[in-house]
């Protein structure tokens with residue numbers, strides 16, 4: 197590693213890896229990832245790409261230097277392990293599901309949070325809806341984490357899937373509340389002004405259905421900046437594409453679709469990216 201000894205420890209937030217371990221290694225080499233630097237991920241460590249098993253082992257072996265927020269694909273893997281959910285078309289999780297250390301890796305993943313924070317930054321998988329303030333996102337991420345870590349997690353994973361409720365309501369309770377939090381933090385892209393989410397559109401903003409805008413086009417109620425992933429079709433989002441009161445960086449640049457893997461260095465807001473090393477998953 198070429199990082200000079202007098203440089204401060206840096207924190208890199210990498211976009212959706214989705215089993216693209218070769219691209220991750222190339223990106224870390226390109227940034228000169230140092231022995232004390234931190235690697236954070238916006239989530240979706242696994243699925244669609246070729247080496248979900250290797251990616252989880254690599255991340256786990258970084259120990260305290262690694263953290264991720266959980267994404268919808270990470271939850272899908274956990275729902276297959278703990279909730280009896282079936283394989284879905286396009287899944288590439290067989291080697292991970294058959295691995296001798298599957299349960300150990302699932303346990304490690306299940307211990308990861310839904311929100312990472314520094315003094316200036318929040319890191320989430322999909323985003324933070326404009327109808328939540330900082331206290332709300334912290335409380336709801338913690339609530340979901342408690343459910344995923346707790347003894348009742350099989351019941352959560354069995355009932356996790358579903359588009360309803362599509363709108364936040366403080367009065368929600370039980371599984372409907374947990375599913376609403378899951379959908380906001382790990383699946384959200386578009387909402388209407390009242391906060392009703394639209395789940396079918398995954399493409400470019402120009403083709404978004406009428407009445408809906410991306411979460412970052414609304415004025416944020418957060419004091420700090422947000423790093424997120426989950427929306428590969430946008431090929432990255434910078435603050436100048438957001439509402440003037442919203443400072444968000446999107447770092448999913450579609451590595452698993454043969455495009456690029458990107459990381460944001462929080463310390464100086466510098467972006468790094470490398471071309472995908474993997475062939476596009478069949």
Ligand SMILES: [Mn+2]
Pocket residue numbers: 240267268269321382425426427
């Ligand atoms: Mn995702």
